[in-house]
Amino acid sequence: MSDKNGEGHHGSFRDKLTTVSDDGKRVWIYPKKPKGKFYNYRKVFSFFLLLIFFIGHFISYKGDPIFLFDVLERKFIIFGAIFWPQDFHLLVLSLITFIVFIILFTVVYGRLWCGWGCPQTVFMEFFFRQVEYIIEGDYNKQKKLDRQNWNFEKIWKKTLKQVIFYLMAFAIAFTSAAYVFSLDTLTSYFADSSSHISFITGLLIFAGAIYFIFAFFREQVCTIACPYGRLQGTLLDNKSMIVAYDYIRGEPRGKHNPLKSKEKLSNGDCIDCKSCVVVCPTGIDIRNGTQLECINCTACVDACDAVMDRINKPRGLIRLDSEKGITEHKHKLWNTRTIAYSIVLVILLGVVSTMMFMRTDFETTILRQRGTLFQKYGENSYSNIYEVELVNKTRKTHYVDIKLLNPEGEIIMMSDELVAEKGEISKTKFLVVLKTSQITSPNIILTFGLYTDDKLINKYQVTFISPRKLE
Numbered sequence: 325m326s327d328k329n330g331e332g333h334h335g336s337f338r339d340k341l342t343t344v345s346d347d348g349k350r351v352w353i354y355p356k357k358p359k360g361k362f363y364n365y366r367k368v369f370s371f372f373l374l375l376i377f378f379i380g381h382f383i384s385y386k387g388d389p390i391f392l393f394d395v396l397e398r399k400f401i402i403f404g405a406i407f408w409p410q411d412f413h414l415l416v417l418s419l420i421t422f423i424v425f426i427i428l429f430t431v432v433y434g435r436l437w438c439g440w441g442c443p444q445t446v447f448m449e450f451f452f453r454q455v456e457y458i459i460e461g462d463y464n465k466q467k468k469l470d471r472q473n474w475n476f477e478k479i480w481k482k483t484l485k486q487v488i489f490y491l492m493a494f495a496i497a498f499t500s501a502a503y504v505f506s507l508d509t510l511t512s513y514f515a516d517s518s519s520h521i522s523f524i525t526g527l528l529i530f531a532g533a534i535y536f537i538f539a540f541f542r543e544q545v546c547t548i549a550c551p552y553g554r555l556q557g558t559l560l561d562n563k564s565m566i567v568a569y570d571y572i573r574g575e576p577r578g579k580h581n582p583l584k585s586k587e588k589l590s591n592g593d594c595i596d597c598k599s600c601v602v603v604c605p606t607g608i609d610i611r612n613g614t615q616l617e618c619i620n621c622t623a624c625v626d627a628c629d630a631v632m633d634r635i636n637k638p639r640g641l642i643r644l645d646s647e648k649g650i651t652e653h654k655h656k657l658w659n660t661r662t663i664a665y666s667i668v669l670v671i672l673l674g675v676v677s678t679m680m681f682m683r684t685d686f687e688t689t690i691l692r693q694r695g696t697l698f699q700k701y702g703e704n705s706y707s708n709i710y711e712v713e714l715v716n717k718t719r720k721t722h723y724v725d726i727k728l729l730n731p732e733g734e735i736i737m738m739s740d741e742l743v744a745e746k747g748e749i750s751k752t753k754f755l756v757v758l759k760t761s762q763i764t765s766p767n768i769i770l771t772f773g774l775y776t777d778d779k780l781i782n783k784y785q786v787t788f789i790s791p792r793k794l795e
């Protein structure tokens with residue numbers, strides 16, 4: 325890494341952020357475009373993630389998008405499965421499982437998520453930075469452009485880059501909004517833009533915030549703002565896999581001179597070429613050890629491997645390994661902590677899957693109307709009033725029949741037929757009339773069956789009360 329002043333940061337890395345100068349100003353990072361095996365893997369993986377993000381909201385299943393995170397309506401669709409507000413407990417459990425998974429993943433694999441899967445890194449490195457490399461060139465050309473006076477070349481390049489950056493930010497904002505409001509809703513808002521000025525203005529501001537993050541704030545998100553980055557110190561131990569410099573092999577570092585092989589023998593394998601430093605997107609020198617700013621992007625691994633190839637040394641002077649792996653040359657994935665987290669994760673996964681599996685399309689509640697007892701009904705019958713509440717979690721509206729399965733009796737609806745609107749809670753009231761010959765005790769259990777298209781969807785039991793002494 326080199327900064328605007330061309331200065332390195334040896335020795336001072338513990339006292340200050342590499343992106344803040346001595347006088348407290350921002351030090352702009354110009355990372356060299358990485359090359360190598362890991363970078364190629366990241367490119368493919370990021371392309372796949374970007375593809376899912378940008379086309380995911382176009383895909384629909386049975387008339388609904390396959391992904392929808394409508395927080396306002398509390399309706400979520402994940403891989404085509406709809407979760408209504410009544411399934412909120414499942415979402416909370418899934419979220420807890422996800423957090424445990426992230427913790428477990430971090431304990432074992434360090435911050436791989438940050439460098440490979442986090443939207444901040446994927447958008448920064450494989451969306452915005454790619455455009456920057458095309459327009460302004462690699463890091464040395466970018467540095468030169470920033471230092472030169474404002475001339476025609478600088479004006480057109482900077483203007484073009486910022487305009488494209490804003491359009492890209494708008495594409496991200498629009499796509500994110502499509503996952504919340506659905507594409508159809510957004511399209512209708514834009515088609516009738518005069519009636520949705522405030523929504524569109526909000527979206528433009530949101531795009532502005534995204535533009536600010538990727539055009540200016542950049543790696544500061546990872547080093548200053550992200551709470552997950554702050555957690556690393558508590559989650560990593562000396563057995564966690566990290567991007568690590570093999571200081572035992574590398575030190576003492578020294579310049580490589582192939583003509584003076586004897587002199588070279590006194591040095592470690594690190595030739596102090598700083599190739600690992602210039603590619604680092606957060607501006608650190610990994611040879612100083614694991615640092616909070618390291619997002620495990622592996623760019624320095626590729627850079628150092630290329631150097632090792634050139635000087636005929638084995639690859640892996642910087643590699644994915646644990647501190648223990650570096651000092652003892654062995655890497656054990658499993659320890660007490662990872663086993664404990666894995667057990668918790670397996671239990672949570674089991675609970676969530678069972679609850680998902682047992683999740684029904686309809687949920688019924690039938691209660692005797694509050695504040696009522698029994699009523700005499702005609703000559704030789706008694707009635708109770710009931711309220712039914714039906715949650716329809718399917719994609720269709722259903723007409724529902726309520727039947728009394730046991731004992732024999734009559735149901736008289738007190739309002740229209742029960743219509744279960746899709747994704748809604750429907751309610752109605754009805755009367756159950758039992759002949760005195762059917763009433764064997766003051767509290768008898770009624771069993772109801774709820775049917776749609778003659779198919780039983782739910783059974784429900786509730787008590788029927790009557791006087792101790794029947795008239």
Ligand code: SF4
Pocket residue numbers: 569574593594595596597598599600601611627628631641642
């Ligand atoms: S790239 Fe490798 S050899 Fe060069 S400075 Fe970094 S660790 Fe040393």
Ligand code: SF4
Pocket residue numbers: 567600603604605606607608609610617618619620621622623624625
């Ligand atoms: S030190 Fe290496 S792995 Fe860590 S952020 Fe910098 S380039 Fe990426």
